[in-house]
Amino acid sequence: MKRTMRLSRIFTLVSVVLFLLVSLPLAWIIDTEWAVHRATQDVMDTLGVIQLAMVAAEKVSLERGPSNIQLSSPNDPDAHQKVHQARLETNQALQALAASLAGVDSSEHKLALEYVRQAQQRLRVARQAVDGNQIHAAKETERIMGAVQRMFDVVPATLQAVGTLSTHAINIHPQLATPLGGALQAVELREYAGRIGSHLTAAMTEHRPLTAKEMKSIDELRGRIYQLRDDIRLRSGLTATAADTLRAADRMDAIYFQQGLALINVCVEASEHHQPVPLDTADFVARFVPTLSSIVELRNAMMRSALEEARARHRSSFRHLLSAIGLGLIAMLAQLALFCFLRWRIVRPLLTSARLLGDIAHGQLDAKIPRHRHADEVGKVLGAIEVLRSRIREKHALEQEKQRLIEELTEISRVDFLTGIANRRAFTQAAHAEIARARLHGESATLILFDIDYFKQVNDTHGHDAGDAVLCHVAAIAAQTCREGDLIGRYGGEEFIILAAGGAATGRALAERLRAGIEERPLALGVRQTLFVTASFGVATLDAGHQTLESLLSAADNALYLAKRQGRNRVEVVDPCV
Numbered sequence: 001m002k003r004t005m006r007l008s009r010i011f012t013l014v015s016v017v018l019f020l021l022v023s024l025p026l027a028w029i030i031d032t033e034w035a036v037h038r039a040t041q042d043v044m045d046t047l048g049v050i051q052l053a054m055v056a057a058e059k060v061s062l063e064r065g066p067s068n069i070q071l072s073s074p075n076d077p078d079a080h081q082k083v084h085q086a087r088l089e090t091n092q093a094l095q096a097l098a099a100s101l102a103g104v105d106s107s108e109h110k111l112a113l114e115y116v117r118q119a120q121q122r123l124r125v126a127r128q129a130v131d132g133n134q135i136h137a138a139k140e141t142e143r144i145m146g147a148v149q150r151m152f153d154v155v156p157a158t159l160q161a162v163g164t165l166s167t168h169a170i171n172i173h174p175q176l177a178t179p180l181g182g183a184l185q186a187v188e189l190r191e192y193a194g195r196i197g198s199h200l201t202a203a204m205t206e207h208r209p210l211t212a213k214e215m216k217s218i219d220e221l222r223g224r225i226y227q228l229r230d231d232i233r234l235r236s237g238l239t240a241t242a243a244d245t246l247r248a249a250d251r252m253d254a255i256y257f258q259q260g261l262a263l264i265n266v267c268v269e270a271s272e273h274h275q276p277v278p279l280d281t282a283d284f285v286a287r288f289v290p291t292l293s294s295i296v297e298l299r300n301a302m303m304r305s306a307l308e309e310a311r312a313r314h315r316s317s318f319r320h321l322l323s324a325i326g327l328g329l330i331a332m333l334a335q336l337a338l339f340c341f342l343r344w345r346i347v348r349p350l351l352t353s354a355r356l357l358g359d360i361a362h363g364q365l366d367a368k369i370p371r372h373r374h375a376d377e378v379g380k381v382l383g384a385i386e387v388l389r390s391r392i393r394e395k396h397a398l399e400q401e402k403q404r405l406i407e408e409l410t411e412i413s414r415v416d417f418l419t420g421i422a423n424r425r426a427f428t429q430a431a432h433a434e435i436a437r438a439r440l441h442g443e444s445a446t447l448i449l450f451d452i453d454y455f456k457q458v459n460d461t462h463g464h465d466a467g468d469a470v471l472c473h474v475a476a477i478a479a480q481t482c483r484e485g486d487l488i489g490r491y492g493g494e495e496f497i498i499l500a501a502g503g504a505a506t507g508r509a510l511a512e513r514l515r516a517g518i519e520e521r522p523l524a525l526g527v528r529q530t531l532f533v534t535a536s537f538g539v540a541t542l543d544a545g546h547q548t549l550e551s552l553l554s555a556a557d558n559a560l561y562l563a564k565r566q567g568r569n570r571v572e573v574v575d576p577c578v
Contacts, residue, residue: 007347007351007354008351011342011343015335015339019335019339022331022332023328023331023332026324026327026328026331027328029327029328030321033317033320033321033323033324036317036320037314037317037321039172039317040313040314040317041314043172043173043176043310043313043314044307044311044314046168046169047169047303047306047310048100049097049100049104049109049165050162050166050169050180050183050303051303052093052096052100053112053116053158054162054183054187054299054303055093056090056094056116056119058190058296059086059089059094060090060119060123060151060154060155060158061155061191062086062089063083063086063087063089063090064151064198065086065197065289066079066083066285067086067147067151068148068197068198068281069082069083069282069285070083070130071130071205072201072204072205072280072281072282073281073282074132076282087127094116094119094120094123094158097116098113098116101113108164108165108168109165111164112164112165113161115158115161115164116157118157119154119157119158119161122150125150126147126151126154129146129147129150130147130150130151145201145202148199148201151198152195152198159184159187159191166180166181166184173309175313176309178235179235179245179302179303179309180302180303180306181235182231182232182236182302182305183302183303183306185231185235186228186295186298186299186302187299188228189225189228189229189295189298190292190295190296192221192225193260195221196218196221197263197264197284197285197288199217199218200214200264200267200279200284201281203267203271203277204267204277204279204280204284207276207277207280208276208277209270209274209276210267210268210271210277215271215272218268222261222264225261229249229252229257232249232298233246233249235302236249236298236301236302244301244304244305248294248297248298248301248302249298252295254294255291256291256292256295260288260292263287263288264288266279267284345378346378349378349381350378350381353378353381353382353385356389360389360392413426416475416490418472418490419472419475419490420475421475421478421479421490422488422490423489424489424490424491424497426489427487427488427489427491427497428549431487431499432549435499435542435549438542443501444503444541444542444543445499445500445502445541446504446510446540446542447497447499447539447542447549447552447553447555447556448497448500448507448510448511448514448537448539449491449495449496449497449498449537449539449540449553449556449557449560450495450498450511450514450515450536450560451493451536451560452470452471452494452533452535453533453534453564454568455467455493455494458531462525466525466531469523469525470494470523470533471490473521473533474496474533474535475488475490475496477518478496478498481510481513481514482500482510483500483501483510486498486499486501486510498514504573507541507573508539511537511571511573515535515570515571518533518534518535519534534568536560536564536569536571536572537559537560537563537570537571538555538556538557538558538559538560538563538572538574539556539559540553540555540559540573540574541573541574555574556574558574559572559573559574
């Protein structure tokens, strides 16, 4: 037989499917918002690493100042001390940058770490050149500029690390292109601004004018510096903190472009007149390097703008994530509430209705029908079930009453209404069946037919009520005397009949006990009146000559007639041989 899915299971399955259909898009939205939030956090972490990289590039550039002094004055102990201190700061900056990059497992950070290691390797070579660990047979100018060039070569590797990380951050958050690009240009500007001063090192060391090649390099660097300044100014007005970056740009113009480049211009003008540069290395570094801090301030202003933009994006992504999670929770709670509501208002009453109908179908009418507080279709169904149960109860009550009446009529049709024992019809049916059973099993049975002596005189003398009392009195004695399994009935009028198991001797003994019992127990009709009653008995036994109830009745009737002829109050048994 094919199994049918229950309504409760169907409802649960549909609810689960609907829950998944709603939850999966919500989960996708939450996952997307979580990815965006993590990306913004990655951007903020990357900006922190970029700041370390910019500081490292700045430290490398700053190290060129005391290195240039050492190149000019190799025997100056103060210069050696400043170089040592600058190298410590540079090493710390590069090591902090390398440690930050090593802690992140991404292709961009790994590539940036490789650039930093290249910068560290180049820095070691450059320092060896500064310390005079190169071949000294070369000309002084070539030796100095070679060392300077090696210091120049360190910064591009660091800038490549900055550029790689900046590209990674901008790819995640394109709005960072303006402030972060401006900061990156400020780093380049700081590098070129420092380089332009380093090109003066050889001339200041040898106390000579700048060569044509050196002046050309300075002009190229000056053109690149002005180009970067214009680009940075354009970006400064487009940042989230435009006022701050513009102030920093104005400060850079006032300090570096007016004061710092003025020192460069003095040296260039002197060289154009074929005069030695008017400054020595130490004096130049002391006056020129502080002007570079204004470029660093602009860079920091650009980075603050980038960080503010990143923080705003991070906060926004966090709010969106919380909104998505809240929406998801609200949606799930709403679904759960709807599921519980539908189950409470519809499914459970329907299941209850189905159970009640099943109970009613199986005749169980005592189950409690819950009250439904709402006048809706479910309430009407439960009300209809209550009406149906009431109607079925009424029908069952009518059927029971009908059955009772049938049983009562059946009992009336089988029992003598006066004496309470079987009537002639019921006795005859039962006796036929018992005789057939006895014959089938080869058993014996005895029929006893008796009537009350002088019963007509009792009616005539004492009235019919006395006669009815006599009949009941005799019937009671017969019922008490007969054994269990014996059939007893009122055959008609004052005649009674008994079908007992056993042969003639057993039947005769039973008849004698019954006769004696009737004789010995007079009937009290009133307070002082007693009526003595006797009965005559005819006994016939089931044998070869008497095989049917009719033959037994005929024989017993003859015996009863004989008992009456011989004086009544006696038992006569049919001779088996007759």
